[in-house]
Amino acid sequence: MEHKNLDILNSIDNPSQLRSLKQELLPQLCAELRQDIVEELAENPGHLASSLGVIELTVALHYVYNTPEDRIVWDVGHQAYGHKILTGRRDQFYTNRKLGGIRPFPTPQESEYDSFICGHASNSISAALGMAVAAQDQHKVVAVIGDGAMSGGLAFEGLNNVSSTPNDLLIILNDNDMSIDRSVGGMKEYLLSLSTNETYNSLRYKAAKWLAQQGLLSEGRKKGIIRLSNALKSVISEQQNIFEGMNIRYFGPFDGHNVTELVRILRQLKDMKGPKLLHLHTKKGHGYGPAENYKPVWHAPGKFDPDTGELITGDTTNMPPKYQDVFGHTLLELAKENPKIVGVTPAMPTGCSMNIPMKELPDRMFDVGIAEGHAVTFSAGMAKDGLIPFCNIYSAFAQRAYDNIIHDVAILRLPVVLCFDRAGLVGEDGPTHHGAFDMAALRPIPNLTIASPMNEHELRNLMYTGQLDGKGPFIIRYPRGRGVLVDWRCPFQEIPVGTGRKLRDGNDVAVLTIGPIGNDVEEVISSITSSTSTTSSPSIAHYDMRFLKPLDENILHEVGRKFKRIITIEDGVRNGGMGSAVMEWMNDHGYKPQITRMGLPDYFVEHGTVEELRRIVGIDNETIKKEILK
DSSP: OOOSSOTTGGGOSSHHHHTTSOGGGHHHHHHHHHHHHHHHHHHSOOOOHHHHTTHHHHHHHHHHSOTTTSEEEESSGGGOHHHHIIIIITTTGGGTTSTTSSOSSOOTTTOTTOOSOOSSSSOHHHHHHHHHHHHTTSSOEEEEEETTGGGSHHHHHHHHHHTTSOOOOEEEEEEOSBSSSBOOSHHHHHHHHOOOOHHHHHHHHHHHHHHHHTTOOOHHHHHHHHHHHHHHHHHHHSOOOHHHHTTOEEEEEEETTOHHHHHHHHHHHHTOOSOEEEEEEOOTTTTOHHHHHOHHHHTSOOSBOTTTOOBOOOOOTTOOOBHHHHHHHHHHHHHHHOTTEEEEESSOHHHHTTHHHHHHOGGGEEEOOSOHHHHHHHHHHHHHTTOEEEEEEEHHHHGGGHHHIIIIIITTTOOOEEEEESOBOOSTTOTTTOBOSHHHHHTTSTTOEEEOOSSHHHHHHHHHHHTSTTOOSEEEEOOSSBOSOSSOOOOOOOOOTTOOEEEEOOSSEEEEEOSTHHHHHHHHHHHHHHHSOTTTSOOEEEEEOOEEESOOHHHHHHHHHHOSEEEEEEEEESTTSHHHHHHHHHHHTTOOOEEEEEEEOSSOOOOSOHHHHHHHHTOSHHHHHHHHHO
16 A cells, blocks of 8 residues: 655665664654554555564664664564665565565565564574574674564573573664553563662673683673672672573663664664663553553454554354354353363464353463473363363464474373374465364374364353363364354253264265365365256265264265275365375275365465465365366
8 A cells, every 4th residue: 555654765775775874863763664564554554563663673673773784673574664664675565465565474485584583482492592603703693582472481481591692692682561452471570570670780891891801800800700799789789680690691671662773773783792681661552542542452453444453343243153252152151161171372362262161161261371391291280189170372483382283292191181282274474373183193102082163152062062071182273253043052962082073865876074174075066966856966965074083984984984085084184184194094004095185385484364275285165176076
């Protein structure tokens, strides 16, 4: 879209032009950049509030550092829209998250200014440390971590290594007290109370510079002087600093929205030797009132009126609910009936709708921060001592808890119900967020039950089944977005583990599906039978397998004996998924049908709408229809 009154921003095509500006123009540039993002995202939705919160930091970083030679490693890439616009992508930003357009998160595949991929959280410190070690003083490296990512275990692992590996890394902590929802945990409380006198920081820097000039600050003496400095400060402030306790120089907290002050501070720190952490206080959604006032909604608000802040939503009356809301309401119902049920989410209560039971049962619903591995093992600990945890993790993020699922849940066969939200193609968030690998990755693990509901009734009943005694680890995967049933509430009914459903009988070809894609297959089969004559119409059977593990062997024996042609369809990777499981079973039991497997291909699927991506990978209705008729 065409934006007016962006005179400074429109003159900048790359950071070298930004660095030629007079410093007094930077506040105006920040205002224009913020306006550009708000107006663009009003029409082309994306992650709004996080990027608004780091406008000043983004401008200051590119003003002080010689990017792309100097490396800026972003953490939680939805902070980086301003970075994209300032690094040669301003004219293409309207294509952000669209098929064939700018990628949703920074990646070196798109721009040399994107130092590393950052779709998931907490990896910036580790990656930046590696770059700092490789740099050998040839260029500077900065890690920008924020939006709750400091609660992730990998961030602590990185900090631990930073403290003991020779490096000149600068870590910038963008502390906005938020992830998608409000941040939680001891680190959040610690950062809220942490403060260091700015005058003290300035004096310490000048003293260190003078000692170095006098030849008194050798590398051998540096750690001892830092330890003495930390001890004196602890006495003065009566507060221990965890970062300086790890020999990482700490500066802050400072106002992250004062761009000229940020430029001054970054210039001071740029050439300082040794690891450093700059702590900035920012406000998510800063500069745009609606985003400041209700941050969870404005993390990714969809379309809105940029002048009024009014969200633009269609009429949802008589529309099916989102699977996420069905999960939230169903968990509340189950938890009211069974006092042993608890809920766990790694920083996604609003996204997965666990905020629904949180309102009524706050003492039994736990947001553990961006810590998927901990979420699983924490759930395992509760299950070991008699509780029934429902642990809800986005499918792509559950990859980060793979070992925890095996080691801490499956081996002991603990009754943890793992709900994998956003399974399958998720659309505009692209390859870092598609829930593509869960079925193939988890299928070989003993003791797991893996299921996927075809509709909302099935989701409710699988949740009910998963919490019954003796079920052990129970995994339920379902997609992002709306289901298919307006009248979605139903009485609970146990679903026998390992049983599927025959939705329609036939003689020519058997179609086996798992999950909500079965609804699309039903539409396709109906269109085939209604558009062809009775004599020429193929006789198509359709089975909803429902369970990936264990498979319904009764159905498979029936299909193996009756059909020479079988098609398997799934919204997950084809290699190793449900189709592979069916092929293996048929081979093991002596059946030799011709099997066509339809699913996601062996490459990372880029971003676009779910409909566009399904067409590209060949699991859209038209391709399914052609495959059945073929």
